[in-house]
């Protein structure tokens with residue numbers, strides 16, 4: 653019934669979106685529990701905020717309007733498949749970050765150093781200072797490229813970039829307090845992993 657209304661293209665692109673979103677959030681949740689334990693569980697581990705839901709609803713609205721008014725826009729399969737590739741690369745980078753940093757990777761920014769908190773500079777952190785954010789950035793844009801939604805591609809890129817533009821200096825303020833010169837030296841040598849963020 654719904655399939656008849658949205659057609660083959662809509663069915664495929666929306667089911668791909670649902671699959672990657674469900675995989676992203678459930679794997680973040682499972683990894684958070686595996687690494688930090690059930691006692692540290694909070695809804696933050698699901699990474700679903702009000703702003704995130706609003707962004708996704710707006711993206712779905714754009715998709716629905718374009719699917720009806722400009723259906724040919726959604727038929728650019730090489731664009732859509734490139735979006736899926738971005739999603740997969742983004743996921744791989746992010747999960748590599750979570751697994752490499754282990755207990756040092758928390759979903760909320762630590763403002764006080766905990767005993768187990770070690771500076772991580774190996775694995776993927778040798779090449780990028782913020783692989784978790786870089787991965788999410790690619791993932792978020794990839795979801796909209798996958799849907800061939802031009803407005804949401806730009807909106808998701810701008811909104812996530814702005815979010816990390818303020819979050820990274822805040823996070824690094826505390827990392828410098830925790831690890832001092834070691835972090836300053838590390839930050840001077842390794843790029844953030846996000847465009848135009850030093």
Ligand SMILES: C[S@@+](CC[C@H](N)C(=O)[O-])C[C@H]1O[C@@H](n2cnc3c(N)ncnc32)[C@H](O)[C@@H]1O
Pocket residue numbers: 749753756757758759760761762770771772773777781782783784785786823826827
């Ligand atoms: C959501 S994680 C994100 C980590 C990192 N910004 C990234 O994108 O992969 C945030 C927590 O990771 C910690 N953190 C960030 N970089 C770190 C590093 N290189 N070593 C240890 N802890 C780090 C911060 O103190 C913060 O509490």
